[in-house]
């Protein structure tokens with residue numbers, strides 16, 4: 001047992017060092033003038049990504065439904081140094097809107113170097129009570145619109161050696177309770193874009209595809225949702241998460257796990273599922 005523990009610890013250390021060693025370094029200058037579309041950027045991680053891209057001197061289009069908030073984010077982006085900052089209001093549950101957003105960005109920026117898909121529809125943090133309509137709607141917002149926008153933007157990304165960045169979740173890798181519809185949409189994203197990663201590699205595409213698996217992040221919407229239920233877990237800062245996502249796209253990495261322990265949760269899930277499941281449930285302060 002002792003030997004096994006040593007082997008596990010050494011393997012983890014070697015894997016960690018290997019990943020750190022092989023990651024190309026991030027050059028902020030590479031983002032100056034870059035043409036970026038970030039979805040779900042009126043609040044939360046998307047908003048923080050918009051501010052980072054602005055500081056790096058990028059040209060940005062942001063989207064969400066709430067025009068007033070989008071306008072405020074755009075104003076702040078311009079004051080932070082964005083070369084260009086525009087918004088387009090769109091509801092991703094409406095079939096025509098994802099294409100409209102990509103077309104607007106292509107037209108206004110003259111092409112795209114980064115497409116960062118980040119928006120999510122609101123979903124209750126509770127036991128599933130059989131609401132199928134909600135799952136259909138959430139799939140449209142969290143999954144189908146991602147696929148549609150990726151397809152629409154691919155020719156421009158291909159032409160510009162661009163990057164497609166998918167903001168996913170630990171919940172796309174490990175099923176968590178009280179969030180079945182959300183888990184379904186994030187698992188769909190991981191599955192679909194995992195396949196697309198293979199296809200881009202097999203066709204020697206110019207496009208890099210990054211899938212970002214995030215743990216709990218301290219955005220207002222997430223914190224309100226988990227209040228009193230997920231009490232034993234610390235949330236990581238949205239600004240740091242946003243920066244790590246941007247760096248992952250800019251350095252053309254296939255994956256991001258943030259914070260670092262997300263990687264180990266995923267790593268151990270297949271080795272010792274019963275322990276991972278026990279640990280997952282233990283985080284939830286749920287009394288029926």
Ligand SMILES: NC(=O)c1ccc[n+]([C@@H]2O[C@H](COP(=O)([O-])OP(=O)(O)OC[C@H]3O[C@@H](n4cnc5c(N)ncnc54)[C@H](OP(=O)(O)O)[C@@H]3O)[C@@H](O)[C@H]2O)c1
Pocket residue numbers: 039040041042043044045046063064065066067069090091092093117118119120121122141167168169170214215216217218219220221222
């Ligand atoms: N926060 C976390 O703990 C956490 C953990 C793991 C993964 N993530 C992932 O990180 C990403 C961002 O999360 P967040 O916490 O920053 O979310 P958030 O603060 O709730 O922001 C969601 C964004 O999506 C937009 N949105 C909502 N419904 C929409 C719709 N129907 N059509 C178009 N846009 C819509 C919202 O803008 P409007 O309201 O203006 O439409 C907002 O800008 C998500 O992909 C999430 O799954 C977050």
